[in-house]
Amino acid sequence: MKKRQLGKTNIEISEVGLGTWQLSGDVWGKKTEAEYIQAIEAAIDADINYLDTALDYGNGYCEQVIGKALQGNSSVVISSKIPPQCDDWSPKPQSKIQDYFSSDWIVKCCDTTLKNLRRECIDILFLHTWNLAWGHCTEWYEAMLKLKELGKIRAIGISVGDRRAGEANSHIEAGRIDVVQVVYNILEQEPEYTLFPMAQKHQVGIIARCPFSSGALVSGWTHSQKFPQGDWRGLWTPDDWVARQVEMVDLIKPIVKDINLSMSEIGLKYILNNQTVTSVIPGSSSTEHIRRNASVARLPNLSEDILHKLQQLWLDGKIQGTYNGGA
C-alpha cells in the first residue's frame, strides 16, 4: 500500500483508508461488535493504516469499537470529529459558531473521544461541519491549538459541508488548518476547482470522503431502489435523490465499459489520480469490500482519455452533486 504525507505534518497515511461510519450500529444497519472488529482487523491486515471516525457515529459507539479493536496500537492513524453542540448539521450564514463549536465544547468532546479511543492523542481532529460565514472566527482555532500544545491532537482539520468544498479556504490561507475532509468523487468534482488549488498552495492535506457517492456508484441501484428500515439513505434524502444518482451513473457507464476494472476500482482510481488527495476513505463494514478497496493501490491508473471524458461530463453539468441534498 502506498502512503502519502498529510500536508506539512509528519503524519503518513495509506492512500486508501477506512471510513467507519458504517461501524456505528445505526443508520447503515446493525452488525455485531465482533463483525465490526473483524472489519477493522481486515483493514489493518490489508495494510490500511488510517481510520476515519467521529464522536457522532453511534453516539460514541464507533470510537469505542475502534478503541477496543486497536488495543492501544498507536501505529494506526485515527481521525475523529467534533459534532456541532446544537446538533444542526447544516449551519446557515446567520448561525453563530458559539452554538456549534465553543471552546468548552471542543475540549469536552476531545476528552470524550480520547477516552472512547483509549488513546492519549488523536492524530487528526476535525470539526464535523462548517459554514463560510465563520471565515473570520478564531476562537475554535485557539481551542484546537491548545489541544495540540497539550499533546492531545496532532493535526487540526475541518470537515466541510457536502456542497461547499471551498468554505474553509480562508482558514487554509491563514495557516490554521492541517487538513480538510471533503466529498470528492467522479460525480462531485467541484473540489478540483474550489479547494485543491488552495490546499496545494499551502500544503494542506485532503481526505476524500464518500468516494462511491454513498453507494450509488458501486451498488447497482435502480429507480425503484429501496433501503432497509432506518438506513439514512431512505430517510434524509430528497424524493428524487435515487433517480438522480441512477441517471448520473448511467452516463458514466458507457465511458468506462471497456476498462477491465469494477466500478469501485474506477471510483477510487479517479480520486487517487489527483495528487492533492492524501487519502480516500471508502466506508465499509464488509471485510470483502475493505480488502478489495485496499488492493486498488496496485492497479494501473485510468488513462488520460478516460479521465478527460469523466471530467468533461462534470464540466458540462451532466453529472453534478452527489449527496443527500442536505448539508
Ligand SMILES: NC(=O)c1ccc[n+]([C@@H]2O[C@H](COP(=O)([O-])OP(=O)(O)OC[C@H]3O[C@@H](n4cnc5c(N)ncnc54)[C@H](OP(=O)(O)O)[C@@H]3O)[C@@H](O)[C@H]2O)c1
Ligand atoms: N461530514 C462528514 O465528515 C462525513 C460525511 C459522510 C461520510 N464521512 C466519512 O466518509 C466515509 C465514506 O463515506 P460514506 O460511507 O458516506 O460513503 P461511500 O464510501 O461513498 O459509500 C459507502 C457505501 O459503499 C459500499 N461499499 C464500500 N466498498 C464497496 C465495494 N468495494 N463494493 C461495493 N460496495 C462497496 C458500502 O457498503 P458495505 O459496508 O457493504 O461495503 C456502503 O454502502 C464514512 O464512512 C465516514 O468515515 C464523513
